[in-house]
Amino acid sequence: MSSGGAPEWRHIEEHIAAAARELPAGARIPAAGLRTLGVSAPGTGKTAVGFGTARTVVPGGRVLWLAPWRSLLVQTAAAWRAAGFSGRGVAVVSKSGPAFAEFGVQATTSPPRLGLWAGRGPVWVFATYDSLSLRQEDGEDVPGPLEQALLGAYGQQLEPFDLLIADEAHHTSGDGSKPWAAVHDNTRIVADRRLYLTATPKIWAVPEGRAGRKDRLVVSMDDEAVYGKRAFTYGLVEAVERGTLARFEVDVLEIADPEPPGADADDEEVRGRRLAVLQAALLKLAAEVRVRSLMTFHNLTVDALAFARAFPETAAELHAGDPERYPRRVSAEWLCGDHTLEVRRLVMDRFGDGVDEEGRETDFSILSSCKAVGEGQDIRGRRGVGGVVFADTRGSATEIVQNVGRALRQAPGEGKIARIVVPVYLQPGEKPDTMLTSPSYRPLVAVLQGLRSHGDGLIERLTLRTEHTGRGESEDFTGLDPQPVAPPGAKDAGEPGDDEGDGGQDQAEESQRAAAQMWEQLLKFSTPRDADLIARFVERRVLQPDSELWLTGYDLLRRWVGEHGDAQVPLTATVPAPGSEDDGEVYALGSWVSEQRRAQREGVLAPWRFDMLNALGMVWSVHDAAFEVWVSCARKYFAVYGTLAAPREAVVDGRAIGQALANFRKPGGLGKNPERARAREGLLRAVDPDWNPPWPISWQRHYAGLRACLDGGATLADLRPGMLVFGDDIGLWLLQQQKDWGRLGEDQQRRLLEVGVQPAVAVALPPGAAAGDEEVLLAAEASNWERHLTAARQYQEREGHMRIPRAHCETVVDAAGVHHVLKLGVWRSNTRSRRAKLPKQQYEEAASLGLFA
Structure with a gap:
């Protein structure tokens, strides 16, 4: 050249x-x-x-x-x-x-x-x-x-x-x-x-x-x-962009045979049937895109021979049925490695010129080849090669690239659009939207991978498409019903680089736009196809290919997320298996998801698979997912109450958040794995730094209520006994803290001092007053435990010790004036014997009184 x-x-x-x-x-x-x-x-x-x-x-x-x-x-x-x-x-x-x-x-x-x-x-x-x-x-x-x-x-x-x-x-x-x-x-x-x-x-x-x-x-x-x-x-x-080679489009012929060979058909019968339907499909494509010559590549010599010998008859039948659409004079020849060089050159020259054996110009020419045209060999002539057809893609990426090159050769200024035709034989009942996992699309994968090995990022551009791509609906005989579309006539953008001087930036931008338009119709399917599906197909089967078996599970998980809004698939969940919606076969999606978790835990899950699943919102740990639900409930509780010091009976969204938080506070309650426990504690601490304080939870809850009152505009003088916040008597609790100031820890005292609370001043009893006549601070709604705890404090303050006789009864008066006679000796004995079973908060409160000494 x-x-x-x-x-x-x-x-x-x-x-x-x-x-x-x-x-x-x-x-x-x-x-x-x-x-x-x-x-x-x-x-x-x-x-x-x-x-x-x-x-x-x-x-x-x-x-x-x-x-x-x-x-x-x-x-x-x-x-x-x-x-x-x-x-x-x-x-x-x-x-x-x-x-x-x-x-x-x-x-x-x-x-x-x-x-x-x-x-x-x-x-x-x-x-x-x-x-x-x-x-x-x-x-x-x-x-x-x-x-x-x-x-x-x-x-x-x-x-x-x-x-x-x-x-x-x-x-x-x-x-x-x-x-x-x-x-x-x-x-x-x-x-x-x-x-x-x-x-x-x-x-x-x-x-x-x-x-x-x-x-x-x-x-x-x-x-x-x-x-x-x-x-x-x-x-x-x-x-291609500089015009040395022809622009090209990949035509994916999705062929659904209405009379497929039976399950007991041998390989030769299957191949023969496929070649027959491919002939009709190619003639329809040629009529649509107005291509006049195609080379078909086969792996078996007998296939190349049979295809060429039967093609004229197929063409004649279609022409008889629709002479306006299909060609009349058709030439079909074939070559294999057994042909002499002279015969090969003669046949290729006739094909390149678009003439038959008698030298007459044809309307359409087919040349079927089985390893007959070597690398670097040109087929030129008045007509050249309009396109190539990969009837079989079992060759290497190098062979695919070289065969594509047959169609891309063009004379200077010719400006043709070459066709790269890839037949896809759909299985009975198979739908095109299964392309992400279907074995039927392996030929397309092979061709795109071949182009990618030689394409300077060309195939990667397919992942950026935003339009639908396709040429029509399918019909019974071949699975194709193309809508005639005139081939694009846009000229090559010219040689890049001459963009200096005035308007250079505009020229460069125009060149980029022209180049982008040149490739936007690269991949065309028989039926309209969503660009997002094409992008996933290219990413998962071409750029980063994975096994079809794994991709089947991935695609079904993607559909699950689309239907349910999340990737939380129960272990026993099943979904209809691809292509088996009618016969009831199911796919164990829950088991597949569980297997991916196992692979991830053991470190054998491929990084790209991890990224793909992550993008779907994969739940890698069921336990972590359940904990995230509790954290979500905790956030909702905190948004209302301003604290996570919830009582055990607290419920959010039907979930017992109070009991859950109590469980999390127990030793090992956040899990046995130290790293996971630290991460979970961090999540709860991010909601409330005092979610697990070193003092009783009831104290923290009352303190949070006190802060809420003060932040809301109340003063300490306003907080008298009977002042309730979410059912807790904050006024009475405040008096109790002032009275019991010496029993509080330093951090508790500091917090109270920060909001202006001071310890109560001790006042000597008037002459003749009994020790039990002092004010008793007990909320009217106090629990049985709180009543006995108050009685124990009252006994300790009066007697100076906690050696309570078993038969002793103590009377306490609540804020409503009700007298409660409590069997304090029995309670002390029972509490001591059940100390190992006490909740953490109650154990700490009893221990602070010296009950276990």
């Missing part, structure tokens, strides 16, 4: 200059030679870069061109002559066929002849990587013809090369012990300079844990010692 001065191909001159800088003429040559790597998308002129680098660096020099396939060498030799090279050319291939002779290139695999024809002086030698393989002679391994010629044979010897160009260089990576890796060894294939060219650089890692592999060399294309520094990179996205 020559740049011809077209702006879309200006990058070729840039790449030649970049390669020449790494392989300069006249430079000192180290023992290993000079090396550099150039990466450029398929169909963007790597061959022209190789020719230009040779002309620039070693004009009139000795050049060795290596490629993986003989057919690619023939194409390269033709382009070499077309580029104006007129010197000697020798191909290290067998003489069969006239292909090389047509371009004045001699062909041989004889080392002496190689030495004779190309031993000295300017020459171009074209060879496949297979020419580096060892051969068998007399039962012994001997070097391949190219290496043998460099060593010398029968008095003839190849001199070292000035420049070695390794085309499709990713084939030289990987296992360093394979024969093709000899291209890197400058003691075997001697060259001053090496230029490696590829569209798909491969990065390899040393295998771990494999017996016998510890010392095996692994050649990775990021190893500068082997491939040199990267001279240039021209990615797929940049090539």
Whole structure:
């Protein structure tokens, strides 16, 4: 491909200059030679870069061109002559066929002849990587013809090369012990300079844990010692945006066969049925998007043959039913690796020109291929390749990228839109919205991952889409009912970078908008699809792929959250299994969620899975989730009462928050795990720092009531006995604190002093007054425990000790004037015997009186 001065191909001159800088003429040559790597998308002129680098660096020099396939060498030799090279050319291939002779290139695999024809002086030698393989002679391994010629044979010897160009260089990576890796060894294939060219650089890692592999060399294309520094990179996205390659759209054909093969059908019957419905689907797509030529790629030769032979009949039936929509003259041909180079070239030329065997122009052309069109081979002509169809995606990411490249090649200024067609065969009853987990969408995953490996962030853009994407509704026969849409006619935004001067920023913004519009229709489905679903599909199955089994549980949890508003799935919860809504099969979602918790606890849950589940609000600990509910209740209680010193009978939202808080205050009440207990205590302390004070909870509750009264505008003088706050007699409690000041702790006294409370002044009893005549502070609504506790204090103050006879009764008077005669001796005895069972608060109150001494 020559740049011809077209702006879309200006990058070729840039790449030649970049390669020449790494392989300069006249430079000192180290023992290993000079090396550099150039990466450029398929169909963007790597061959022209190789020719230009040779002309620039070693004009009139000795050049060795290596490629993986003989057919690619023939194409390269033709382009070499077309580029104006007129010197000697020798191909290290067998003489069969006239292909090389047509371009004045001699062909041989004889080392002496190689030495004779190309031993000295300017020459171009074209060879496949297979020419580096060892051969068998007399039962012994001997070097391949190219290496043998460099060593010398029968008095003839190849001199070292000035420049070695390794085309499709990713084939030289990987296992360093394979024969093709000899291209890197400058003691075997001697060259001053090496230029490696590829569209798909491969990065390899040393295998771990494999017996016998510890010392095996692994050649990775990021190893500068082997491939040199990267001279240039021209990615797929940049090539499309600059107009070098055609814009493209991925058409997802979701095909639902109304007459699917039965469960007992063999693999051949299933494949045959799928190929039949695919033919109809492709003709409908072609009518919709107005594409006139498609290449289909198959993994089995018989499939390629059957598809091509049956296609004209399918086309004729559709044309008869709707002649206005479907093409009349259709050509369908096929190729496989068994076809000769001449037959392949003839068929590809006819296909590229859009003519049949008789040379007549067709309305639509199909070319079915099974490993017949090698990497780097061009199919051009008056019509070219309108699109490619992945009838089978079991190939590698590299094969996918190379096959996509067939459709993206275009002439300067052509401005076509290529179709990348991916059939998706839906199972009976399967709905397209199951794409996140469905095995049917594996072909689409494979193609998108292939594009991603070569797409400079192209596939990542699909996660940012906000519109629906689709082209229509499905119908019975093929699952497709496309709405005809005229292909977009927007022109390429041009070459970026010329945005200096007045209006430069506006021009740059316009260029960015044009580039964004170029990709916004990248992925098109047969039926309308929500962009959010597409984004999840790309994220979960392409960018960060996960097992379909795991994604099934994840998708069902996502639906649960959508329906219930949270991810709190009971252990026994089940939901309808995907695709089985009619037969009643269920999926144990609760068990699946429990399994994710277990994996997280054991540290074996993948980080991206943790992030995905977290985004759904995953409840990682059932116990923590239950505690969060109690914290929520505590917040509500505090918002009303201003304290968490709740009585045991307190209830919020039907939950016994008082009893729960009492349980949390017990030793170990926040859990046995110290870290978790500290975290839980922090949550409660954030609600109320005094949620678990060192003094009785009733004291804290009354103190909170006192603060509420004072904050509300009351004064201490206003708080007389009978002043109730949420059922507690704050006035009476206040008098009791003043009277019992000496029994209060320092922090309690400090808090009371801060709000202005002072201890009561002791007053001597008047003559003749009895000790029991002093004022008794007991609330009218006091509990039985509080009455006995007050009686005990009264006894202690009068007698000076707590050795109460068992038969002793004590009388106390409450604020309402009611006299209570209490069996204080019995109460003391019972309390002492039950001390181990007393609540913490009661135990502390009894102990403060010396009841247990």
